[in-house]
Amino acid sequence: MIVTGIIREVQVTPVGGVIIKSSYLGSEVISDKNGRYNIQTVENDVLTISGNGFITTHIKVNSRKQIDIRVMYQHDKPEE
Secondary structure, three states, X not given: XXXXXXXXXOOOOEOOOOEEEEOOOOOXXXXXXXXXXXXXXXXXXXXXXXXXXXXXXXXXXXXXXXXXXXXXXXXXXXXX
16 A cells, blocks of 8 residues: 655644655655655554654554654654
8 A cells, every 4th residue: 555645844844855664564765845755555554754853753554545744853852
């Protein structure tokens, strides 16, 4: 299956250059300048979203074909 979506930062601005990787297939794509991506995956996959200056995020696909993702900057990470 193909999953599509848009990567946005906290202020809802689209972000290009973010890596979206399929844990199951090992394939990866990079979001375009408008934050859009599409990736080949499977229904029960986990996508890893990472980019320079952003907190790495893991998203379960759960059979969804459209997944818009909000990324947080490293400096916005809450203190533990």
